[in-house]
Amino acid sequence: MIEVENLTKKYGDLVAVKNLNFKVEKGKIWGLLGPNAAGKTTTMRILTGYLPATDGKAFVANYDVFEKPNDVKKIIGYLPENVPLYPEMTVHSYLSFVSEIKQIPASQRKEHIEKAVEMSGLEPVRKRLIKNISRGFKQRVGIAQALIHDPQVLVLDEPTAGLDPAQIIEIRKLIKSLKGEQTILLSTHILAEVTQTCDGVVIINEGNLMASGSLEELTASFKEKEGVVIKLKKGGKDVLSLLQKIHGVDEVSHADDEFKIEWTKGKDMRDEITKLIVDKELGLIEMRPLAMNIEDLYLKVISGGVAQ
Amino acid sequence: MKNIWAIFKKEIKTYFTSPIAYVVITVFLVLIGFFFYSLIWWFNSQSLQMAQNPYSYQQLNINQMVYSPLFQNMSIILLLMIPLLTMRLFSEEKKSNTDELLYTCPISINQIILGKYFASLFVLLAMLFLTGILSIFTFAYGNPELVPILNGYLGLFLQGAAFIAVGIFFSSLTENQIVAAVLTFGTLLLFWILSWASYSAGGIWKGVLNYLSFIQHFDDMTRGILDTTDLVYYLSFIFLGLFLTHSVIQSRRWR
Numbered sequence: 001m002i003e004v005e006n007l008t009k010k011y012g013d014l015v016a017v018k019n020l021n022f023k024v025e026k027g028k029i030w031g032l033l034g035p036n037a038a039g040k041t042t043t044m045r046i047l048t049g050y051l052p053a054t055d056g057k058a059f060v061a062n063y064d065v066f067e068k069p070n071d072v073k074k075i076i077g078y079l080p081e082n083v084p085l086y087p088e089m090t091v092h093s094y095l096s097f098v099s100e101i102k103q104i105p106a107s108q109r110k111e112h113i114e115k116a117v118e119m120s121g122l123e124p125v126r127k128r129l130i131k132n133i134s135r136g137f138k139q140r141v142g143i144a145q146a147l148i149h150d151p152q153v154l155v156l157d158e159p160t161a162g163l164d165p166a167q168i169i170e171i172r173k174l175i176k177s178l179k180g181e182q183t184i185l186l187s188t189h190i191l192a193e194v195t196q197t198c199d200g201v202v203i204i205n206e207g208n209l210m211a212s213g214s215l216e217e218l219t220a221s222f223k224e225k226e227g228v229v230i231k232l233k234k235g236g237k238d239v240l241s242l243l244q245k246i247h248g249v250d251e252v253s254h255a256d257d258e259f260k261i262e263w264t265k266g267k268d269m270r271d272e273i274t275k276l277i278v279d280k281e282l283g284l285i286e287m288r289p290l291a292m293n294i295e296d297l298y299l300k301v302i303s304g305g306v307a308q
Numbered sequence: 309m310k311n312i313w314a315i316f317k318k319e320i321k322t323y324f325t326s327p328i329a330y331v332v333i334t335v336f337l338v339l340i341g342f343f344f345y346s347l348i349w350w351f352n353s354q355s356l357q358m359a360q361n362p363y364s365y366q367q368l369n370i371n372q373m374v375y376s377p378l379f380q381n382m383s384i385i386l387l388l389m390i391p392l393l394t395m396r397l398f399s400e401e402k403k404s405n406t407d408e409l410l411y412t413c414p415i416s417i418n419q420i421i422l423g424k425y426f427a428s429l430f431v432l433l434a435m436l437f438l439t440g441i442l443s444i445f446t447f448a449y450g451n452p453e454l455v456p457i458l459n460g461y462l463g464l465f466l467q468g469a470a471f472i473a474v475g476i477f478f479s480s481l482t483e484n485q486i487v488a489a490v491l492t493f494g495t496l497l498l499f500w501i502l503s504w505a506s507y508s509a510g511g512i513w514k515g516v517l518n519y520l521s522f523i524q525h526f527d528d529m530t531r532g533i534l535d536t537t538d539l540v541y542y543l544s545f546i547f548l549g550l551f552l553t554h555s556v557i558q559s560r561r562w563r
């Protein structure tokens with residue numbers, strides 16, 4: 001339903017999104033996970049036709065976002081990071097305006113507004129001016145606005161940002177209830193949000209794709225392997241082949257001065273590796289475990305130590 | 309068409325739920341009312357003086373003595389007021405991020421621009437229409453000619469429409485409303501006084517500067533003359549303003 005191919009976006013010299021690839025299947029909820037400035041908002045703005053990409057392609061429901069922007073805009077509902085509200089309007093008149101510019105036929109507008117108000121729990125504030133309602137309700141108005149035309153695809157940029165814990169749970173429930181009918185891509189900083197609401201995840205950092213796949217896929221791939229990353233004073237090909245010769249090690253790769261060593265789960269090769277390093281006087285600087293699940297991976301992404 | 313209507317309605321609502329439209333219209337009417345009163349008073353005192361002399365009494369013309377200067381004043385006040393009406397049109401959308409809503413809905417940039425443009429034209433029409441009430445007095449107590457007055461109003465409307473096109477353009481350039489208003493005002497004033505430079509300019513430039521200046525075209529209309537070159541001038545001004553607005557919005561998003 002959503003497909004992104006080699007997407008790149010540059011703001012002048014700054015590369016906000018670099019060669020991004022991912023795919024969201026119809027009827028699924030996917031999370032776009034990453035720390036600040038990862039490029040989440042930029043990616044979503046490109047998907048919704050607000051920004052053009054520098055390079056690459058993007059498809060929504062098989063429409064090319066850059067060639068058929070109007071077809072895409074008709075079937076997409078978008079909650080931007082800064083909720084686009086007119087403070088001087090009432091909630092109702094705002095939704096009524098949005099329903100008009102989203103091309104809902106006049107005869108069906110009322111029905112759509114009712115449904116959106118009900119789903120997002122806006123009944124209590126419906127007649128009030130938007131500038132006077134609380135942050136949580138403003139966020140809900142944003143969500144109501146995004147789903148008012150029953151879009152096939154929903155793009156939600158940090159839908160739970162700024163909400164209290166009870167409201168977060170409610171919004172998550174709402175999002176889950178849309179599953180199946182709608183394909184949803186939501187962005188977040190919070191891993192728990194992904195594990196609780198999403199079927200799959202795309203983790204990005206500084207515009208780079210760190211990992212992507214369904215939650216099952218990712219957990220499975222982490223289950224089979226264990227490993228460490230080591231940093232040595234000595235480097236080069238000889239060291240690489242020495243490490244590869246250790247009995248039980250499946251795979252060794254190196255990037256810069258770091259070696260990544262993997263083995264099948266359960267063996268724990270750390271003793272052997274340490275022994276080799278001491279024997280050959282390779283000078284151990286650092287040894288740390290390889291990410292073994294999404295939490296670890298994401299923690300590393302956040303803390304800046306990105307080894308994978 | 310439906311989309312233009314939706315944007316138009318929204319803009320009209322914004323004009324009239326915030327104080328902007330009321331303040332601008334009221335101040336405009338108060339000033340015009342004052343000018344009108346002074347001109348009528350002056351016209352009356354002239355008539356009383358000339359009543360002794362039948363020949364010059366014939367020469368008294370309310371169109372020339374009241375309406376021509378009144379229209380001139382109105383257009384100057386419009387030049388001051390219109391930047392205030394147009395400054396928020398695009399600046400505010402950008403500042404409050406609502407542009408992200410507009411540009412991700414299935415509605416074209418042209419439709420957005422036209423919806424906003426027509427909304428401002430509507431406010432302009434309201435302003436001009438309300439000043440028309442003053443004419444009830446002149447028609448009740450005198451006998452002015454109608455056609456030159458209508459021509460004058462048409463001229464004012466076209467000129468205001470051109471001002472609005474300039475204002476909308478500057479509003480699309482910046483998210484700061486004050487900056488948009490000041491740039492609009494400066495540009496309009498410059499075009500207004502462009503013909504002054506024609507005194508010192510020679511040859512072809514004299515004509516060009518004169519043609520570009522607002523005054524030249526408007527003077528004709530206050531005197532009740534409707535010329536196609538004036539019409540072409542205003543319409544091209546409007547078209548250019550709206551076209552540039554479109555280019556700005558398009559290119560901002562493609563940067």
Ligand SMILES: Nc1ncnc2c1ncn2[C@@H]1O[C@H](COP(=O)(O)OP(=O)(O)OP(=O)(O)O)[C@@H](O)[C@H]1O
Nearest residue numbers: 011014016034035036037038039040041042043081
């Ligand atoms: N209009 C812009 N002009 C220049 N740089 C921009 C612009 N918008 C975003 N950037 C830069 O692009 C990078 C990615 O920003 P983006 O907003 O996509 O991150 P994000 O993942 O949404 O972050 P956050 O979690 O803070 O919302 C950042 O370094 C940001 O400074």
Ligand SMILES: [Mg+2]
Nearest residue numbers: 040041042081
């Ligand atoms: Mg963001």
